[in-house]
Amino acid sequence: MPSPSPSGxxxxxxxxxxxxxxxxxxxxxxPRWDVFVGRHPRAxxxxxxxxxxxxxxxxxxxxxxxxxxxxxxxxxxxxxxCRIDSWLTGRRLVSLPFSDHCEPLVDARQNLQPFAxxxxxxxxxxxxxxxxxxxxxxxxxxxxxxxxxxQYRFHELSLADDLQTxxxxxxxxxxxxxxxxxxxxxxxxxxxxxxxxxxxxYKLFTQTRKxxxxxxxxxxxxxxxxxxxxAALKIRAAFLNDQPVAAIITIQNKNSLxxxxxxxxxxxxxxxxxxxxxxxxxxxxxxxxxxxxxxxRSDLHQRGLAIFKSRWGAAQSTxxxxxxxxxxxxxxxxxxxxxxxxxxxxxxxxxxQPGLLSRIGGALxxxxx
Numbered sequence: 001m002p003s004p005s006p007s008g009x010x011x012x013x014x015x016x017x018x019x020x021x022x023x024x025x026x027x028x029x030x031p032r033w034d035v036f037v038g039r040h041p042r043a044x045x046x047x048x049x050x051x052x053x054x055x056x057x058x059x060x061x062x063x064x065x066x067x068x069x070x071x072x073x074x075x076x077x078x079x080x081x082c083r084i085d086s087w088l089t090g091r092r093l094v095s096l097p098f099s100d101h102c103e104p105l106v107d108a109r110q111n112l113q114p115f116a117x118x119x120x121x122x123x124x125x126x127x128x129x130x131x132x133x134x135x136x137x138x139x140x141x142x143x144x145x146x147x148x149x150x151q152y153r154f155h156e157l158s159l160a161d162d163l164q165t166x167x168x169x170x171x172x173x174x175x176x177x178x179x180x181x182x183x184x185x186x187x188x189x190x191x192x193x194x195x196x197x198x199x200x201x202y203k204l205f206t207q208t209r210k211x212x213x214x215x216x217x218x219x220x221x222x223x224x225x226x227x228x229x230x231a232a233l234k235i236r237a238a239f240l241n242d243q244p245v246a247a248i249i250t251i252q253n254k255n256s257l258x259x260x261x262x263x264x265x266x267x268x269x270x271x272x273x274x275x276x277x278x279x280x281x282x283x284x285x286x287x288x289x290x291x292x293x294x295x296x297r298s299d300l301h302q303r304g305l306a307i308f309k310s311r312w313g314a315a316q317s318t319x320x321x322x323x324x325x326x327x328x329x330x331x332x333x334x335x336x337x338x339x340x341x342x343x344x345x346x347x348x349x350x351x352x353q354p355g356l357l358s359r360i361g362g363a364l365x366x367x368x369x
Contacts, residue, residue: 020068020111022118027065027080028052036075037105038254044136045253045294046099047080050228055082055097057224058217059366064093068114079104079115079133088367090129093119097369098217100297101136101154101319116143123325130325138320145324152321153306155295155314163286167279171311178272179279185271188239189280193226197235201247204263206358211266215361222249222261236281238273246273250281257285258294278312 027033028049037043045051052063061082069075080102081095096102106112119131120143133139136154140147159166170176190197202219209216226233229251237247246264250257259281264274282293295314298305310316 020114022066022068022114023071025065025067025075025078027063027078028056030065032075033065036078040105042103042136043105043254044101044103045251045256045258046096046102047105048253050230050232051096051099052080052082054221054224054228057228058221059097059369061097061366061369066115066118077106079106081131082369084366084369086367086369088364089369091127092129092132092369093123094132094369095134099134100152100294102134103136104133104139112142116141119143119324120145128325130323132321132323134319134321136317136319140322141324143324145326148323150321150323152297152299152319153302154297154317154319155306155309155312156317157282157293157295157312157314159282159286159291159293163283166282166286166313169313174308174311175275175279178275180272181270182238182272182276185240187245187271187273187276188241189236189276190239191234191236193231193233193235197237197247198222198226200237200244201235201249201261201263204244204247204265205261207265208263209361210357215357215364217365218362219358220362221365225249225251236277238277240268240271240273243268245271246277248274248277248281252285252288252290255291256294257281257288257290257292259296282312 025033034049037047040047055061056063061084063080063082065078065080067075067078069077079095081093082097083091084094084097085091095104104115106115119141122128123131123145131141131145133141157166161169167176170179202216202222206216226235232252234250234252235247236250238245244265245268246262248259248263249261250259252258259278262274262277285293293314295309295312297319298309306316
């Protein structure tokens, strides 16, 4: 793919010559990147080079970060993206694909105009359909492009209180009693990142996605996440005797434990297996003196999921994803995730075997981003 400019540096118009120019870097290969995100208070797991490497290995996306920091000096700011080049859904720049949120790491006191100018020029030169930013806090890029906004819910549980207080704040029926039910049923618990646990998780996850009439991501996505994050990623599974009944994936990043994926067998929902797994993860995070448990995002129409997360005492906020582009480009974007939810697609998916559904997901996910 073409680079934003031969030198990686964007010049600024004469009328804006007082502004510091931006340059682009490869956040996976630049040794300054993980040092920068490690110390930045708003950087999340999705900024990490491990997450970026997994995206690149699985889907072929090219990570790129814009910064005004000088070459050879410490990074002071950045907005990280992935280039998506799809014959099906078009060429675009997303910050970041398959990520719940990705805050622009630019302080309010710093001028945003150089970033806006560079992104506008690159979007026009490379014929991107749009540039998408997924902040956790309100953020509006000062650009002449048209802006469209999509909103989601975000839930995060503070771990500032002691563990007993955290437990008392859970919903008594939906959470507390389910956790105690799991204890009475003597569900077995296993954790790690072995091939056997990954197989158990992916089988349950494929079944869960099928129930929601959605194809799962390819298995190699989870393999790459495991390889890139190492010990920071953990698969947690619950068993009734030897029968797997639920499994989740968590990733520890800095001061937070992130609950990224979950799956379960609906025949055993009443046993409290998911509640047991999440409570075990929260207890571990508290034991490690972490500050928060990230429950992730949910769509606005997923009211049941939002209620479930809020019953853990998690605070709810709104994520606003912004797409910037020429109006004509924004009107003609093929949104595969919306198409999957159409009535025809739901009927087709409901009749597919899990193996076929997984292969379809493997073929299509790189076009979604």
